[in-house]
Amino acid sequence: MSKQQEKSIGWTMPVLAAHVANDLEDGWCVNLGIGLPTLVADFIPEGKEIILHSENGLLGLGPKPAPGEEDMDLVNAGKEPITLEPGGSYFSQSESFAMIRGGHLDAAVLGAFQVSQYGDLASWKLPDKLLGRVGGAMDLTVGSKRVYLFMKHCTKTGEAKIVEKCEYPLTAKHCVDRIYTDLAIVDVTQNGLVVRQLAPGVTFDYVQERTAAPLKKGEAVTSEIESTGVQT
Amino acid sequence: MSKQQEKSIGWTMPVLAAHVANDLEDGWCVNLGIGLPTLVADFIPEGKEIILHSENGLLGLGPKPAPGEEDMDLVNAGKEPITLEPGGSYFSQSESFAMIRGGHLDAAVLGAFQVSQYGDLASWKLPDKLLGRVGGAMDLTVGSKRVYLFMKHCTKTGEAKIVEKCEYPLTAKHCVDRIYTDLAIVDVTQNGLVVRQLAPGVTFDYVQERTAAPLKKGEAVTSEIESTGVQT
Amino acid sequence: MIDKKFNLAEQAVADIQDGATLLVGGFGGSGLPSNLIAALTEQGAKNLTVVSNNIGAVSDGVAALISNNQVSKIMCSFPVGPHADDLIQRLENGKIELEIVPQGTLAERIRAGGAGIPAFYTPTGVHTELGEGKEVRVFNNREYLLEEAIVGDYAFVKADTADRWGNLVYRKTQRNFNPVMATAAKTTIAEVNRIVEVGELDPEEIITQSVYVHRLVLLDGVREGRVLINE
Amino acid sequence: MIDKKFNLAEQAVADIQDGATLLVGGFGGSGLPSNLIAALTEQGAKNLTVVSNNIGAVSDGVAALISNNQVSKIMCSFPVGPHADDLIQRLENGKIELEIVPQGTLAERIRAGGAGIPAFYTPTGVHTELGEGKEVRVFNNREYLLEEAIVGDYAFVKADTADRWGNLVYRKTQRNFNPVMATAAKTTIAEVNRIVEVGELDPEEIITQSVYVHRLVLLDGVREGRVLINE
Numbered sequence: 001m002s003k004q005q006e007k008s009i010g011w012t013m014p015v016l017a018a019h020v021a022n023d024l025e026d027g028w029c030v031n032l033g034i035g036l037p038t039l040v041a042d043f044i045p046e047g048k049e050i051i052l053h054s055e056n057g058l059l060g061l062g063p064k065p066a067p068g069e070e071d072m073d074l075v076n077a078g079k080e081p082i083t084l085e086p087g088g089s090y091f092s093q094s095e096s097f098a099m100i101r102g103g104h105l106d107a108a109v110l111g112a113f114q115v116s117q118y119g120d121l122a123s124w125k126l127p128d129k130l131l132g133r134v135g136g137a138m139d140l141t142v143g144s145k146r147v148y149l150f151m152k153h154c155t156k157t158g159e160a161k162i163v164e165k166c167e168y169p170l171t172a173k174h175c176v177d178r179i180y181t182d183l184a185i186v187d188v189t190q191n192g193l194v195v196r197q198l199a200p201g202v203t204f205d206y207v208q209e210r211t212a213a214p215l216k217k218g219e220a221v222t223s224e225i226e227s228t229g230v231q232t
Numbered sequence: 233m234s235k236q237q238e239k240s241i242g243w244t245m246p247v248l249a250a251h252v253a254n255d256l257e258d259g260w261c262v263n264l265g266i267g268l269p270t271l272v273a274d275f276i277p278e279g280k281e282i283i284l285h286s287e288n289g290l291l292g293l294g295p296k297p298a299p300g301e302e303d304m305d306l307v308n309a310g311k312e313p314i315t316l317e318p319g320g321s322y323f324s325q326s327e328s329f330a331m332i333r334g335g336h337l338d339a340a341v342l343g344a345f346q347v348s349q350y351g352d353l354a355s356w357k358l359p360d361k362l363l364g365r366v367g368g369a370m371d372l373t374v375g376s377k378r379v380y381l382f383m384k385h386c387t388k389t390g391e392a393k394i395v396e397k398c399e400y401p402l403t404a405k406h407c408v409d410r411i412y413t414d415l416a417i418v419d420v421t422q423n424g425l426v427v428r429q430l431a432p433g434v435t436f437d438y439v440q441e442r443t444a445a446p447l448k449k450g451e452a453v454t455s456e457i458e459s460t461g462v463q464t
Numbered sequence: 465m466i467d468k469k470f471n472l473a474e475q476a477v478a479d480i481q482d483g484a485t486l487l488v489g490g491f492g493g494s495g496l497p498s499n500l501i502a503a504l505t506e507q508g509a510k511n512l513t514v515v516s517n518n519i520g521a522v523s524d525g526v527a528a529l530i531s532n533n534q535v536s537k538i539m540c541s542f543p544v545g546p547h548a549d550d551l552i553q554r555l556e557n558g559k560i561e562l563e564i565v566p567q568g569t570l571a572e573r574i575r576a577g578g579a580g581i582p583a584f585y586t587p588t589g590v591h592t593e594l595g596e597g598k599e600v601r602v603f604n605n606r607e608y609l610l611e612e613a614i615v616g617d618y619a620f621v622k623a624d625t626a627d628r629w630g631n632l633v634y635r636k637t638q639r640n641f642n643p644v645m646a647t648a649a650k651t652t653i654a655e656v657n658r659i660v661e662v663g664e665l666d667p668e669e670i671i672t673q674s675v676y677v678h679r680l681v682l683l684d685g686v687r688e689g690r691v692l693i694n695e
Numbered sequence: 696m697i698d699k700k701f702n703l704a705e706q707a708v709a710d711i712q713d714g715a716t717l718l719v720g721g722f723g724g725s726g727l728p729s730n731l732i733a734a735l736t737e738q739g740a741k742n743l744t745v746v747s748n749n750i751g752a753v754s755d756g757v758a759a760l761i762s763n764n765q766v767s768k769i770m771c772s773f774p775v776g777p778h779a780d781d782l783i784q785r786l787e788n789g790k791i792e793l794e795i796v797p798q799g800t801l802a803e804r805i806r807a808g809g810a811g812i813p814a815f816y817t818p819t820g821v822h823t824e825l826g827e828g829k830e831v832r833v834f835n836n837r838e839y840l841l842e843e844a845i846v847g848d849y850a851f852v853k854a855d856t857a858d859r860w861g862n863l864v865y866r867k868t869q870r871n872f873n874p875v876m877a878t879a880a881k882t883t884i885a886e887v888n889r890i891v892e893v894g895e896l897d898p899e900e901i902i903t904q905s906v907y908v909h910r911l912v913l914l915d916g917v918r919e920g921r922v923l924i925n926e
Binding site: 258259261279281283285291292316318319320321322323329330331332333334335336337374375 | 697810811896899
Binding site for chain 4: 572576581582583584601603606608634667669
């Protein structure tokens with residue numbers, strides 16, 4: 001299961017971010033995790049109002065400020081200067097996590113170290129590290145109405161990140177709803193992992209070889225294979 | 233224990249309110265219960281800053297507004313129009329009771345149906361009534377740093393309100409610190425009920441006869457009796 | 465585009481079904497969503513469980529739903545007042561069940577419902593009639609009661625100003641139970657005196673964030689009655 | 696007359712004893728009471744238990760107390776960052792004990808401490824390493840962990856503006872952990888950019904009520920450093 005991936009194959013991260021952004025619904029309140037997931041903000045389609053939440057106590061996260069306009073009292077969960085959209089508001093951390101844990105966020109888009117076929121997530125601590133960085137990850141995964149992962153399909157060394165059972169310390173069990181990777185979009189369902197969409201030029205078998213848990217073909221994938229006659 | 237009380241004897245309620253006001257310390261945050269205890273606000277000495285709390289979500293309660301100046305969005309816990317002092321602020325009921333229960337009020341001055349020699353309080357429901365009116369009484373009594381009662385020594389029919397054991401439904405156990413009545417000021421101590429001060433012309437025995445629990449003489453009462461030679 | 469505005473209170477309450485749990489803000493008449501209550505009396509849903517602090521203080525509050533025989537259970541801290549006669553009558557003949565909850569416990573149970581906390585311990589009510597049957601547990605040598613969260617199907621709240629997103633700003637003690645109830649219902653409906661453009665509310669002063677509000681009803685200046693009189 | 700102002704940060708922190716539990720607001724450098732921390736490094740109290748969300752994000756935060764060997768226990772959600780080397784070294788040689796707490800649980804435990812709630816149940820951390828050894832209980836078919844309140848002997852908070860009574864107003868995301876920590880300590884010390892007359896703050900906009908703040912330190916415009924740079 002440690003297959004190297006060709007550099008040129010699959011979606012680039014910005015294109016993948018656009019896929020995520022496209023799936024967010026008008027009016028949703030969404031938390032984008034620190035790092036890669038923040039890319040999604042740049043691809044929200046015109047005319048769709050997505051209210052971004054930042055767990056340090058802000059709704060209505062806007063883009064980065066212009067150079068020289070940074071305000072140290074206005075930062076995101078990654079402690080980077082940001083701006084506030086019209087309609088945005090400030091609140092405390094306890095109010096912010098009441099909002100998260102209380103189920104008021106429509107979706108959280110998060111990074112991952114490992115995700116299991118049952119939607120268990122490991123994202124806060126590597127087994128060989130002394131320290132983990134849990135931050136708000138456990139609250140976001142148990143509280144958000146939908147948890148989407150935004151991640152590379154494999155590690156830098158080619159190890160599968162989608163696995164039968166997480167070996168790394170868990171963030172939460174049964175919490176992930178959908179996995180967006182450079183190779184495919186995979187739903188976590190009661191019937192197991194179902195590939196919803198393949199990146200252009202990527203076959204089902206190619207994804208399965210780089211996944212350490214059994215995948216199923218979703219309806220759209222099956223019909224595309226049938227219509228194009230492309231071997232998977 | 234059902235001795236009628238002479239109408240003219242003891243402190244009037246306004247004078248008693250002045251005694252309470254005098255015992256509140258500069259800078260204290262105090263909740264005055266609905267009804268009689270609200271009198272205390274009128275007797276806070278000049279130069280002493282007492283911040284009054286209203287459990288519907290307000291700190292810095294001011295006096296009643298002038299006629300015609302009532303604002304229906306600015307009411308006290310008795311749902312009467314009031315004003316806000318400079319320095320005052322508004323907050324929600326959940327924040328208000330977090331403040332109360334969290335021990336942030338220096339004192340609550342409350343009414344009572346009965347109080348026991350151990351400081352158990354009954355103040356929310358009469359045994360013969362279908363309904364009680366608990367409101368914030370239970371929270372105020374468990375949360376405030378000090379609970380002072382402000383009440384008539386006996387009921388209208390001459391029954392003692394200070395008793396060995398409350399017969400009426402309890403508000404909280406072991407919560408009362410001091411009892412202000414028209415006849416005396418009584419501390420609830422680990423050694424029982426101690427009379428701290430007698431109203432002018434009222435003897436210790438007179439109070440004891442109208443109290444259904446044993447009273448002790450406090451230091452000030454003892455020394456006054458000794459210096460004046462008045463029989464108790 | 466987000467737009468939570470309903471033109472009429474009747475439309476905003478139209479889908480409330482028999483048996484729903486309803487949180488109603490207000491402290492007496494202050495911050496009372498009386499127009500939503502009036503619309504619900506016309507709509508007629510029955511067997512409602514109503515959670516509200518005061519019952520009977522004013523005629524156009526929860527008392528109106530009780531008199532209209534729409535309520536089967538009440539949770540409140542203060543079930544008395546000049547308009548409580550119909551409640552008392554229905555309690556006596558067993559048509560309504562009453563759960564008296566200390567005010568702070570009521571507020572905290574609702575907060576817990578909105579904050580994803582299923583239960584918590586509180587010192588309030590220990591060794592009282594209202595604590596009977598509840599789990600008692602000792603922490604640091606003091607006794608506490610276990611209390612469970614309250615979640616509503618609907619919340620009726622009243623605020624002064626909203627924007628299109630549903631952010632709310634209150635006026636003075638109008639806040640009372642409104643901000644906490646707004647967080648604790650599947651569908652929160654707010655009646656407001658005015659709706660401003662997104663961006664007009666001071667982000668430091670927004671008390672109920674947009675995410676908590678699902679429907680907005682703008683008072684038309686005729687039906688709102690009690691509030692504008694005092695402005 | 697109420698006056699909570701101390702002329703120097705050194706005076707406001709002078710009585711902090713060895714072994715005290717200290718809550719420190721801020722999220723990275725935003726809303727960080729760095730002048731109080733600096734004063735405490737000079738004051739020198741040892742064996743402190745420090746509760747703060749981020750450790751190591753900035754050099755003038757809790758990291759300064761760690762490097763100065765004043766800390767024996769840390770409770771935080773994010774113990775990593777460019778200035779965490781001294782923490783890691785002291786963890787490895789057993790000089791510091793670390794309790795990692797999920798951020799929302801940390802905030803809620805502190806809120807509980809300020810609100811008189813000794814313990815509560817939360818879904819966060821169930822079936823994880825951070826939930827090990829904690830009581831698990833089922834409500835409505837879901838598992839929850841029991842979490843206990845955190846109360847500090849002292850809280851260090853940062854706000855933008857105060858009045859003489861101790862009311863606090865924050866600026867933007869400066870709020871973070873500051874309002875909740877202010878409620879949960881026996882003695883709350885606030886460093887602020889300005890102090891205005893009582894009555895000058897908008898009563899609708901006060902976030903931390905006067906009752907929660909015991910001492911105020913006005914930044915003198917020289918030592919405050921990081922904040923005014925960005926104004």
